[in-house]
Amino acid sequence: MRILITGVGGPAGASLALQSRERGHEVIGVDMADTMTARIADEFHTVPAATDPDAMPALARIARRSGAELVIPTVQEELPLIAAAAAEVPAPVVVSPFAAIALAHDKRYTMTALAKAGVAVPETFDGMPTGNGPWVIKPRRSRGGRGVQVVEESAGIELDREFELIQEFVPGDEYCPQVYRCPDSGEVTVVVLEKLELREGIVGNALGVLRRDNGEASDIAAIAEDAVVALGLVGPIDLDVRRRANGEPVVLEINARFGANSAAAPELLDAVLAHAERVSGLESAASDSAAGLEEAA
Ligand SMILES: Nc1ncnc2c1ncn2[C@@H]1O[C@H](COP(=O)(O)OP(=O)(O)OP(=O)(O)O)[C@@H](O)[C@H]1O
Ligand SMILES: [Mg+2]
Incomplete structure (x- = not known):
């Protein structure tokens, strides 16, 4: 398959490009910056920033000219745009519906929507908090x-x-559950990754992750699934979850796309590609039978 990956020079995009190539697919990479990392793609194009009015037209153009069969966005800022413009891109786009993306795109709305759905989140204040921090x-x-x-x-x-x-402030261990929710069946796969060390000490990005299998962190898997379902997200999703001092997990944020650590959960890309192949198989079967009907008529 020819897969167009946005943000191919970033941590999420580069990892995805590598995983796709390892599986024998061709990668068309796009990024704002032409870097050594971006050249991991078989074919590379620079694109305008997500905030540029030409960003979506340029993406559609590159997808058409390069014969992309699937588009996977990894740039956070472009998700609302690409969700809205998905029908104008001449290949299936791996993105959730706009309404779900809009909730995940703003942590205030994410916190409110999850709390309303009964999914635990850090207490988030309307005014200034009183009492003891941090x-x-x-x-x-x-x-x-x-x-x-x-x-x-x-x-x-x-x-x-x-x-x-x-x-x-939620002080306990931090995880980045990797979730895939099938857009057709709603079936959910969760791989729980524990963040080993954070770049800035008590907060920040993980310097490494450890896969927690076999129900070792089933409460983390459960809250990740509940959160994704509550917002109506589908496809690949990367969450941040932390434990309170009493061990209870809360959702810190939801990135409605592949994250930087998806290579530790190859199930996600496998599921995305299997779904894309199923959909394109159904489409070509439908167009074959339409052609057959025309011929018969
Ligand atoms: N309420 C909180 N309690 C404790 N730590 C927190 C809290 N919110 C955020 N953090 C810490 O800060 C980090 C970054 O926060 P968050 O994920 O919300 O920001 P971000 O800009 O989306 O970061 P990234 O894109 O790197 O995930 C978290 O991974 C976590 O370590
Ligand atoms: Mg985060």
Whole structure:
């Protein structure tokens, strides 16, 4: 299959490109920047930033000219756009419906929607918290862990509520469950990965992950599945989950795309490719039978 991967020079995209090539597929990589990592693709094109009005037309053009048979976005900022523009891309796009993407794209909306659905999340405040911290202040939109601060007291904090939120600091072990939810059957596969060390000590990106199999972290798998179903997400999803001091897991955020650690859960790409092959098989069977009917008529 010819697979177009966006953000191919980033951690999620590069890992996905490598996994696709290892499985014998051809990768058309696109990225804003032409880097050594981006050249992991068989064919590479630079594209405008997601915020550029030409971003989606350019992607559709490249997909058409390169004969892409599947498009897998990995760039966080482009997800709402690509979910909205999916029908204009001349190949199936691996993305959830726009309404689900919009909830996952803003951590404030994610927290509210999950709490409403009965999925545990860190207590997230409307006003300033009172009592004892620590608390976490962070951007409502994912920025690769940038701008996350742990604060001990709320006095003197100025919060830009349009862009930031303040919530309970959750001190326990951190996981990044890798989820696939089939868009047709709704069947869910979860691989629980535990983050081994965080780049900035108590918060941040994982420097390594450990796969937790055989029900070792079945509560983490369960909350990941509940969260994905509650938001109506499908396809590949990467979550951040932490344990409270009492061990109870809470969902920190949901990235509605392949994450940086998907190579440790090859089930995800396997499922995406199997689904794409099934859909294209059904489509060609439908067009064969349409052609057959025309001939008979
Ligand atoms: N409420 C919280 N309690 C404890 N730690 C937190 C909390 N919120 C975020 N963190 C820490 O900060 C990290 C980054 O937060 P978050 O995932 O929400 O931001 P991000 O910009 O989306 O980061 P990335 O894209 O790297 O996942 C988390 O992985 C976790 O280690
Ligand atoms: Mg995160």
